[in-house]
Amino acid sequence: MSFAIATQKRRSIRALQPISPIPDSSIIELASSAILHVPSAFNSQTTRLTILFSEAHLKLWSITASTFETHLGAERYNSGPADRIAGYMKGYGTILFWDDVEVVEQARNGAPDVYKDKMDEWMHQSNGMHQYYLWVALEEQGLGVNVQHYNPLIDGEVKKEWAVSDSWRLRAQMVFGLPEKGIVVGEKEQKLAIEERLKVFGGEGES
Numbered sequence: 001m002s003f004a005i006a007t008q009k010r011r012s013i014r015a016l017q018p019i020s021p022i023p024d025s026s027i028i029e030l031a032s033s034a035i036l037h038v039p040s041a042f043n044s045q046t047t048r049l050t051i052l053f054s055e056a057h058l059k060l061w062s063i064t065a066s067t068f069e070t071h072l073g074a075e076r077y078n079s080g081p082a083d084r085i086a087g088y089m090k091g092y093g094t095i096l097f098w099d100d101v102e103v104v105e106q107a108r109n110g111a112p113d114v115y116k117d118k119m120d121e122w123m124h125q126s127n128g129m130h131q132y133y134l135w136v137a138l139e140e141q142g143l144g145v146n147v148q149h150y151n152p153l154i155d156g157e158v159k160k161e162w163a164v165s166d167s168w169r170l171r172a173q174m175v176f177g178l179p180e181k182g183i184v185v186g187e188k189e190q191k192l193a194i195e196e197r198l199k200v201f202g203g204e205g206e207s
């Protein structure tokens with residue numbers, strides 16, 4: 001599948017099964033590829049990934065469930081979050097996206113003055129690029145993918161469970177698994193006409 005087609009096909013798929021059409025080694029290879037090849041400002045390489053399969057994936061979502069139940073109280077937790085979290089637990093695995101803020105500080109120190117206040121923004125952009133690359137790449141392999149943000153409430157427990165460095169900050173949780181049979185993802189609403197969001201000047205594209 002071409003990159004352009006994979007981009008068009010990518011959606012948020014939240015109804016997942018604990019099955020993968022590809023071996024774990026292929027998922028690890030895609031994550032390695034993201035780490036090695038996705039760009040970062042001044043090549044600072046601030047993004048970190050943790051891949052959780054099987055019991056580690058289940059552990060993440062049980063940490064999330066108990067943290068949110070304590071935080072929200074049983075009534076609010078059971079009025080929506082409980083079902084959503086149970087749904088993510090049904091996936092095959094989760095990739096955690098982190099930034100190493102110690103490395104960002106080093107990059108900031110080495111950056112020209114005019115860019116020093118941009119380093120946080122660029123760290124987030126690079127992290128988002130890692131997320132997008134893996135979102136498209138996993139879907140292209142037949143997996144359903146969605147991105148969640150239960151950080152920072154779960155950070156403490158997650159860092160303890162997997163002995164994560166103090167300097168890593170959790171940014172996103174990417175859940176993946178085989179899409180449930182028969183799920184239909186509706187047409188995506190476009191809030192403005194393309195012409196309102198894409199302007200072309202010069203060349204053959206100018207209207």
Ligand SMILES: Cc1cc2nc3c(=O)[nH]c(=O)nc-3n(C[C@H](O)[C@H](O)[C@H](O)COP(=O)(O)O)c2cc1C
Nearest residue numbers: 010011012013014128146147148149150172185188
């Ligand atoms: C930066 C960002 C944050 C998002 N956060 C969440 C989230 O916390 N939970 C969730 O279910 N979806 C999340 N999404 C998915 C969006 O809701 C989704 O991409 C959007 O509605 C468009 O639908 P599509 O992904 O099917 O094209 C996020 C997407 C982006 C780009």
